[in-house]
Amino acid sequence: MRLVYALKSLILITLLAFSACIEKSTENSAPAISEQSKDILESNINPSDTFQLSERAEDVALAKKVDEIISNSDLADARWGVFVVSLKDGRLIVGRDIDRPFIPASIMKLLTSMVAIDKLGKDFRWQTKLLSTGRIENGVLRGDLILYGQGAPDLDDASIRILVDKLKQLGIRKVQGDIVGDESYFLADNLGDGWLWNEIQWYYGAEASALSINLNQAQIKLNDGRPSFDEFIQAYFDLQTPRSEMPDSIGVKRELCQNRVYVWGTGRNLNVKIAVQNPALWAARILKEEMQRAGIQVSGDIRSVNWRTANRPEIKMANELALIDSKPLSEIVYRMNKHSINLYAELILRTLGKKFGEFVPEDDPKFREVRADDRAGIAVIKQWLSEHEITLHKSEAIHDGSGLSRLNLLTPQTIGRALIAATKIKDSEVFLNSLPIAGKDGTMTNRLHDLSGKLIAKTGNITSVASLAGYLNLKDETLVFVVLSNNVYDSTKANELIDKLVREISLLH
Structure with missing residues (x-):
């Protein structure tokens, strides 16, 4: 009975995820840079900046409202991390558990893709x-x-x-x-x-x-x-x-x-x-x-x-x-992030390790002579973060490139700072245009229609985990946001709550 129950659950998971991951034949190449992406690229905020929690009345009210929405939900007992920072002036608007580690699920692909674009180049084949x-x-x-x-x-x-x-x-x-x-x-x-x-x-x-x-x-x-x-x-x-x-x-x-x-x-x-x-x-x-x-x-x-x-x-x-x-890396990353294709992310990770692993030292001497290409690829990602002055906490860990691993642990702040770093790399527009557009394409097709044209973000969902991270364009500023939830018993409800939080954030000002 245990086996049958597990298999029924797996089939249900597959059918729920299928529509989010299937590719559309009309999306074979990355589009030209969008107007929203141009606004993001003009920011002078850096990933190494010190972010102070804002004391503006409207920001304080928003942070309080975010906490209230979570506390009054059916998922209040789950773990929630929320990081929201302005690309206009570096204000930390919401900072809920931003230094606690969470399983990120598929938003791990954000790191894999930004490093690949920067290291391999958009035209790599x-x-x-x-x-x-x-x-x-x-x-x-x-x-x-x-x-x-x-x-x-x-x-x-x-x-x-x-x-x-x-x-x-x-x-x-x-x-x-x-x-x-x-x-x-x-x-x-x-x-x-x-x-x-x-x-x-x-x-x-x-x-x-x-x-x-x-x-x-x-x-x-x-x-x-x-x-x-x-x-x-x-x-x-x-x-x-x-x-x-x-x-x-x-x-x-x-x-x-x-x-x-x-x-x-x-x-x-x-x-x-x-x-x-x-x-x-x-x-x-x-x-x-x-x-x-x-x-x-x-x-x-x-x-x-x-x-x-x-x-x-x-x-x-x-x-x-x-x-x-x-096809060139630009198209591979476009399809990977739009449709959250795990295989693409894992092949990119191993390619990073194969191409650049010899230039990155191994932290653990036990693996010095036997390090595999996937582990070397992870070392490349860590070094890239360090070069952009993003320091991983001792509690953080990266174990794959796709986010399917339950051993991955990242803080909301680390992911948020990486999103800022991605705006500074060469060909950053390739990364930005690979992110699903709210209410329009990829895994965001059926989410946040009211924010279409204002929000681009990567989704993440595995059992007991739901996440969303990206960029939100307001009237006079663009925000980097990260929402992570762990220990959620219902992924549909978790995604609905995440969308509710993002809608609330979009009402700032």
């Missing part, structure tokens, strides 16, 4: 390559064909077809060898530190492989009792037909470290997304299938390798046959 140590003779590649991933977040079936077309242009008609999906570029765990085991089966817990494809997620559908799913997934159905007056009650369970999925219960319709285990092998399979469709024969099998695999291909000795670039 990832590459995915086709390599081989074999030779080409009379249209035959004698040796394994290696699909080598370097962390591209947006590799998909269409990308694979482009690579296959490039093989055909080389005159390759047959591969005498295996198709190898190589994810060894990252020396890191594919799952984040502190992720819950019962979340990694769902699309938002997809593993961060250096060779990721199709967001490392696959759909399982039932349409009037007829199942459909990718053949890479082994799905087993044990379903009964419900009585006409009964709602569907369906359980879904993907085994840990396997792509075996069980679907059971009573019902005829279902549409869920699950995380694919071993996406590098999935990518190799897709490549082989696309090659065969294009008329390129493959005599061998598919397999995958990672940094732990013995006798894996020597990449430095391989010949490059074809490559494809990802």
Whole structure:
């Protein structure tokens, strides 16, 4: 009974979150800088400034009202942190528990994205390559064909077809060898530190492989009792037909470290997304299938390798046959923040570690020689904060790039100061334009419609956590705000209360 209850809860969580995370095909590129972003960029407030709690009557009244709204709510027993500062004069308008650590959830992506834009640059692109140590003779590649991933977040079936077309242009008609999906570029765990085991089966817990494809997620559908799913997934159905007056009650369970999925219960319709285990092998399979469709024969099998695999291909000795670039970082960050895509954040984190980790010392000597790329990426973020004179408290901790980890702990003030720092970086408009617009797009589509055009902010929601942080444009000043809540029993009510608080803040003056 405990398992069934947990799975029903997970399905409910998935369905609630699905509409907030699905991407819209019309949003493929970042727009030009908005008027609100221009106002933010003109601020002369710095993250290192000392913020004094305002004594203005209207500010004091607002801070008191914020406390009253929380105290009179059904969520008064939860933990609440609220940080509001003016970008006009640096007044600390609301400062509720701003130095206490909170689990931030997905507003952790704010830090990941601002550091990535500043360090990698908006035009940075990832590459995915086709390599081989074999030779080409009379249209035959004698040796394994290696699909080598370097962390591209947006590799998909269409990308694979482009690579296959490039093989055909080389005159390759047959591969005498295996198709190898190589994810060894990252020396890191594919799952984040502190992720819950019962979340990694769902699309938002997809593993961060250096060779990721199709967001490392696959759909399982039932349409009037007829199942459909990718053949890479082994799905087993044990379903009964419900009585006409009964709602569907369906359980879904993907085994840990396997792509075996069980679907059971009573019902005829279902549409869920699950995380694919071993996406590098999935990518190799897709490549082989696309090659065969294009008329390129493959005599061998598919397999995958990672940094732990013995006798894996020597990449430095391989010949490059074809490559494809990802979309630029500006577009990746835009999609990541608009739709809160965890996979993108984790791949960016590992890329930061891979590119800059060697220049950042390791605090813990135990990890000096064995530090993985994800941990190195976290060190890069911490160093960036330090360079902008944002000092983490001893109680604060960063454990992933997406915010899915329950081990992340940040104070409202740290996040608020980081938002100020983001206005000072090169290409800061790329960061600002990636944030969801209230009542208009991304995860803010259905929230705070009355503040559309005035508010841009990143949402955060995991079990027992709700958060919102961003910029609020008033008549004569722009505010940086952070609202964090932990130990909330109802995420819908928590989001409603956060919106109520933000509306109250918007009435200042």
